[in-house]
Amino acid sequence: MKREYVYPAFERFWHWMQxxxxxxxxxxxxxxHGSLHFFGFRQAVEIHNTAAIAFLALICFAIFWHLTTDAxxxxxxxxxxxxxxxxxxxxxxxxxxxxxxxxxxxxKLNPLQKLVYAGLKVLVIPIMVTSGLIYMFYRYPQKYxxxxxxxxxxxxxxxxxxxxxxxLVTFFVMHIYLTTTGKSPTANLKAMLTGYEEFSEEGSGVLxxxxxxxxxxxxxx
Amino acid sequence: xxxxxxVLGILSFLALLFLNILPERSSERTPLEQLRLRYGTVRKPSxxxxxxxxxxxxxxKPQDVTKTCVSCHTERHHEVMQSSHWNWDRIEYxxxxxxxxxxxxxILNNYCIGISGNxxxxxxxxxxxxxxxxxxxxxxxxxxxxxxxxxxxxxxMKAGAGxxxxxxxxxxxxxxxxxxxxxxxxxxxxxxxxxxxxxxxxLEVALLEPSRDLDIHMAVDGVNMECTACHTAEQHxxxxxxxxxxxxxxxxxxxxxxHGELPHADGVLNKHTLKVxxxxxxxxxxAKEHPTKLQWDWSTAGTLQNGQPYSxxxxxxxxxxxxxxxxxxxxxxNVKPEYVWFNGTASHYLIGDTFDPTETLRVxxxxxxxxxxxxxxxxxxxxxxxxxxxxxxxxxxxxxxxSRQPGDSAYWRQFDWQxxxxxxxxEVGLPYSGNYGFAGTEMYWPINHMVAPAKxxxxxxxxxxxxxxxxxxxxxxxxxxxxxxxxxERTGVSLLVxxxxxxGLHGVARLASPRKRxxxxx
Numbered sequence: 001m002k003r004e005y006v007y008p009a010f011e012r013f014w015h016w017m018q019x020x021x022x023x024x025x026x027x028x029x030x031x032x033h034g035s036l037h038f039f040g041f042r043q044a045v046e047i048h049n050t051a052a053i054a055f056l057a058l059i060c061f062a063i064f065w066h067l068t069t070d071a072x073x074x075x076x077x078x079x080x081x082x083x084x085x086x087x088x089x090x091x092x093x094x095x096x097x098x099x100x101x102x103x104x105x106x107x108k109l110n111p112l113q114k115l116v117y118a119g120l121k122v123l124v125i126p127i128m129v130t131s132g133l134i135y136m137f138y139r140y141p142q143k144y145x146x147x148x149x150x151x152x153x154x155x156x157x158x159x160x161x162x163x164x165x166x167x168l169v170t171f172f173v174m175h176i177y178l179t180t181t182g183k184s185p186t187a188n189l190k191a192m193l194t195g196y197e198e199f200s201e202e203g204s205g206v207l208x209x210x211x212x213x214x215x216x217x218x219x220x221x
Numbered sequence: 222x223x224x225x226x227x228v229l230g231i232l233s234f235l236a237l238l239f240l241n242i243l244p245e246r247s248s249e250r251t252p253l254e255q256l257r258l259r260y261g262t263v264r265k266p267s268x269x270x271x272x273x274x275x276x277x278x279x280x281x282k283p284q285d286v287t288k289t290c291v292s293c294h295t296e297r298h299h300e301v302m303q304s305s306h307w308n309w310d311r312i313e314y315x316x317x318x319x320x321x322x323x324x325x326x327x328i329l330n331n332y333c334i335g336i337s338g339n340x341x342x343x344x345x346x347x348x349x350x351x352x353x354x355x356x357x358x359x360x361x362x363x364x365x366x367x368x369x370x371x372x373x374x375x376x377x378m379k380a381g382a383g384x385x386x387x388x389x390x391x392x393x394x395x396x397x398x399x400x401x402x403x404x405x406x407x408x409x410x411x412x413x414x415x416x417x418x419x420x421x422x423x424l425e426v427a428l429l430e431p432s433r434d435l436d437i438h439m440a441v442d443g444v445n446m447e448c449t450a451c452h453t454a455e456q457h458x459x460x461x462x463x464x465x466x467x468x469x470x471x472x473x474x475x476x477x478x479x480h481g482e483l484p485h486a487d488g489v490l491n492k493h494t495l496k497v498x499x500x501x502x503x504x505x506x507x508a509k510e511h512p513t514k515l516q517w518d519w520s521t522a523g524t525l526q527n528g529q530p531y532s533x534x535x536x537x538x539x540x541x542x543x544x545x546x547x548x549x550x551x552x553x554x555n556v557k558p559e560y561v562w563f564n565g566t567a568s569h570y571l572i573g574d575t576f577d578p579t580e581t582l583r584v585x586x587x588x589x590x591x592x593x594x595x596x597x598x599x600x601x602x603x604x605x606x607x608x609x610x611x612x613x614x615x616x617x618x619x620x621x622x623x624s625r626q627p628g629d630s631a632y633w634r635q636f637d638w639q640x641x642x643x644x645x646x647x648e649v650g651l652p653y654s655g656n657y658g659f660a661g662t663e664m665y666w667p668i669n670h671m672v673a674p675a676k677x678x679x680x681x682x683x684x685x686x687x688x689x690x691x692x693x694x695x696x697x698x699x700x701x702x703x704x705x706x707x708x709x710e711r712t713g714v715s716l717l718v719x720x721x722x723x724x725g726l727h728g729v730a731r732l733a734s735p736r737k738r739x740x741x742x743x
Contacts, residue, residue, distance in 0.1 A: 009227045017234075034687045034702045041681040041702065045489055050241060057237050061230060089727075094734035141483050141491040148495055152592065155699035159706040166713025170720045177724040181731075 006108055007195040011071070014062050015192060021055045022168060024048075029165055052132055059129070074109055075118045082111040093181060116171070124167050131161040256479055260444050271396040278392030283350050283385050284363040286395050291362065298362040300457040306348045306370075308359065309336075313468040315568055316588065327649075328466050329572055329617055331584055331606035331662040332414040332517060333547075338648035339623035345379045346409040353382030370405045371398040379408075403429055403439065406448045416540075418511045422556060422602040423670040427510035435509055437672050464667060465585050470565025470595075474669070476500070498597040501560065502679040503672050507602065512538045512552040517606040520659035522548035523636040530636070546622075546633045548607075558600030558668050560692050562589030567665075573651055575615040578660040581605075582617075587665045591698035598692060602666040609638060611646075613654035617662075621645040 007015075028048035030036050039047060066072040084100040089112075092100070101110035109117065134157045138149040151157070182188040183198070191197045270276055275293075280286050291298050305311050310324030325343075329335045336343040344352040349364045351357060358364060368377050368385070374397040378386040385391065411417055411425050418425035433440040438450070451474045452461040461474040476484075476499040483491040484499075493502075507513070523545060525531070530545030535552065543549045570576070570584045589596035609618045621644035624631030632641035638657055646653035684692050685702030692700065 009224075010230060013227075013231055032685075032701055033705070034685075041685055045681070049489070053241055054238050057234060061234055094730060096734075139492040139495050141488050143483075145482050146492055146495040148594075153698050154701065155704075155706065158699050158701060158704075159709045162706065163709045163713060166709070166716055169713075170716045173717070173720050173724060177728065180728075 002199050003196045004199055005195055006197045007192055009195065010061075010065055012192060012195055014058065014065065017058055018055070018062075021051050021058065022172070024051045025055065026165065026169055026172070029161075033162060033165075049136065052136065056129070059125070075114055075121060077115045077118045078111055080111065082115065085110050085112045089181070099182075120168075120171065124164050124171075127160055128164040128168070131157045131164065135161060252481065252484070257444055260446050260450055266399050268399075270398045273396075276392070276395045278395065280391040280395065283366065283368070283391060286391055287350075287363045287365050287367055289395070290367045290398075297367075297457065298365045301348070301365050301367075302359070302362060304457050304459070306457075306459070307365065309347065311467060315468045315571075316566060317568065318571065321571065323468070323569060323571070324466050327572060328569060329584065329619060330465055331604060331608050331664045332420060332514070333622060334608060334617075335572075335619045335649075337619050338621040338645050341381050341625050342623040344383050345381060346412075347383040349383050351382050351384060367398065368394055369408070370401045372405065373397040373399045373402060375404055401447070401449055403448050406452075414514060418508060418513045420514070420604075421666055421670075422513035422553075423504070423507040423668045425508075425511050425513075428670070431510075433674055434677070435671060437674050464567045464587060465664060468567050468569060473565065476503075496591070496597055498563070498599045500600050500667075500669055500672070501598050503675075504558065504600055504668050504670075505673055505677060505679050505683075506555045506557055507600075507668050507671050508554050508556045509671060512540055512554040513556065513602065514550050515553045515556070515602070515604065516551035517548060517604070517608075518550075518659075519548040519606065519608045522546065522632075523638070525636070545636065556602070557691065559603050560598050560695060561587055561601050561665065562591060562593070562596040562695065562697075563587045563599045563601075563667070564589040564593050564595040564597075570617065570662075572619065572649055573616055576610075576617075576660075578610060578612070578615060578658065580661075582660060582662045584662050584664045587667075591695070598695065600668040602668055604664045604666060606662050606664070607659040608662055609642065609657050610660045611642070611654050612656040612658040614652065616651070617660070618642045618653065618657060619645040619649050621648065 025048060027036070027038060028044040028051065031038055031041065031044040032048060038044070081100060088097060088100050091097075099110075134149065134151065135154070138151055138154070138157070140147045179188040179192075180186075182191075187198070273293075275289050280289075287298065301307050305324055308324065309326040310322045312320060313323050314320050315323070325336060327335075327337075333339070333343070340353050340355075340357075348366045348369045349357065349359075350366055351364060366379070366383065366385075368391075369379060372394045374394050377389055377394045380386040407424075407426060407429060410421075411428070413420035413424075428436055428439050430441050431439050433443045438444060438446045452459050454460070458472070460472055462472050480499070482494060484494075485491045521543070525545060532541045532545065533543040534540070535542045538552050538554060540552050541550065542552070566588045568586045568588070570582060576582045587599075587601070609620055610616060611618050620632050620638065620641040621630055622632045622641065624634040627634065630637070630640035630644035632638065635641070639655065642657055643653050643655075679691070682702070684690050685700065687703060687705075690700070690703045693703070
């Protein structure tokens with residue numbers, strides 16, 4: 001067995017912060033939507049707006065991190081081995097077959113993850129942020145008056161925001177379930193908490209083609 | 222080095238979060254406190270009219286009192302004669318109708334219908350002396366009744382055609398004059414429609430000495446404001462208007478004139494002020510003390526018991542639900558308002574207008590919509606009535622209801638719609654075909670009084686809720702919490718359900734599958 005440091009501190013902080021905020025935004029958002037009753041409407045609105053601002057700030061940090069560490073390259077979708085990955089989830093997993101993609105520092109993500117996370121990053125989150133910002137600022141109290149954006153109403157904005165929310169909830173469910181498909185049901189969770197992934201020496205998975213990512217300097221503890 | 226950078230990044234992020242929830246500094250004195258100080262201070266009048274010798278009388282007729290008033294206040298009567306209190310009409314621009322003179326003189330309502338032919342009773346509330354029929358001289362300044370608004374003795378009473386009640390001692394009254402109190406205004410404005418709170422629903426005798434819960438502004442245990450605090454006047458032209466008789470967006474009293482456009486500490490609430498009038502949230506219910514009329518069915522009027530008119534009283538509310546003279550009523554107490562978009566303009570049913578009797582006639586339609594930037598949601602009392610109309614000419618009938626002498630066709634004495642319609646329509650100069658029926662009409666009464674204490678204001682879910690939203694009838698906009706896009710819901714829910722089923726089945730299959738050693742797959 002060997003331990004490999006795959007999730008640096010910021011990435012873990014970002015991941016868990018984002019997880020907490022999205023759960024909070026989801027619960028309060030669906031309360032505003034009228035689907036559930038937990039905080040009370042007014043409290044839900046206040047929490048939702050505060051969490052939204054926190055989420056925006058987090059996104060700024062995350063973008064900076066992606067750019068400065070070249071982490072963004074991890075998310076370039078690739079068709080290579082996507083079949084192998086699907087095969088694994090549909091058939092191999094029941095036969096105890098090994099994971100087709102070996103997690104390395106060079107390529108942390110399997111092809112399916114790349115596809116889904118890239119989709120979230122360039123499509124769903126931007127839709128949520130844009131529609132959310134319009135929601136937040138389509139009427140904005142200035143010092144003496146309320147400034148209003150020139151939109152005919154909220155129906156389109158709200159539809160986008162709600163649809164995005166449903167997609168995120170769906171992702172959340174799937175994501176939680178797939179964490180259990182590691183070497184042990186909690187292996188992936190542990191990795192995201194500690195940063196270290198445990199590998200068996202004789203990894204028989206198909207090695208990811210390197211995306212030409214330079215292996216970042218590792219701080220070995 | 223790297224570790225330090227990471228920690229710094231995380232710390233600065235947390236600092237940003239923290240800054241976002243820090244309390245804002247409170248100023249020395251809130252705007253509300255300033256208002257309380259300003260309006261809570263009562264100014265002592267600088268003149269005691271009781272000390273003026275000219276007011277020692279005796280006055281043989283009320284016009285002599287007015288002569289005495291204008292001997293000092295030399296121009297005031299001209300100001301009064303410019304006002305709608307005197308003229309009972311105003312020049313109004315009505316959309317689609319052009320410029321018209323409208324007012325109590327010639328506008329029909331769906332309570333007692335109109336004054337034409339009924340001046341003797343209706344005009345006890347006119348601020349003149351002797352407006353008993355159309356021949357009244359609006360040019361005679363001595364007919365102006367100063368006492369109606371300025372008597373502070375509470376002994377002054379008006380009777381038929383606006384003359385003082387014979388029991389009134391004019392000298393005694395004249396010596397008490399001063400700034401109008403709520404009793405002066407309320408004598409007429411609380412009793413519109415023939416009884417306390419009948420017409421408005423938010424203006425009634427309880428406002429003479431209300432608690433804070435009844436009306437936060439007029440509360441005797443609060444700021445104790447008079448009507449004139451908001452309904453200010455410049456040269457006897459009052460601010461404030463009633464959309465049963467006016468059409469234009471002008472001379473309105475606004476909450477904002479004192480409270481500003483953004484009165485809340487909470488930005489989310491302030492956003493609402495763009496589309497929601499203050500009254501909508503801050504007057505959650507009206508008619509809190511005495512009931513108001515919500516429905517009036519004239520078609521059931523006229524049944525007699527043993528040849529005599531009679532009435533039926535509702536014991537719980539203490540009001541009549543049937544009168545031979547007027548028909549049947551539905552009253553309401555602690556009523557939730559209905560809500561409409563309103564931009565400050567209204568149209569009116571003008572006498573002689575034809576309409577389609579199969580549809581409800583809106584006697585004073587309030588204009589507005591979500592897409593109109595000048596519109597806000599306002600609370601209204603909608604008074605629904607079935608009232609008499611000419612089935613052949615398809616217009617509303619002005620019946621003669623009030624009798625001056627026996628045999629003058631008045632409905633309230635003879636209970637004969639044919640006679641009353643013929644006499645009333647003759648009064649307004651329109652033909653009556655001899656065929657009458659009863660048509661459904663609606664009148665809109667904006668609710669502006671009985672503002673509740675802040676803690677009583679509507680909570681979010683009174684509107685932002687899927688079922689029984691207070692604004693359920695306003696469907697021309699998307700309201701979060703109330704509205705949903707059906708396709709988004711269907712797509713989203715199916716997506717989620719399928720995922721749950723898929724993950725569930727997958728998990729069960731994994732648990733059920735035999736665990737094989739990895740080596741076996743070689």
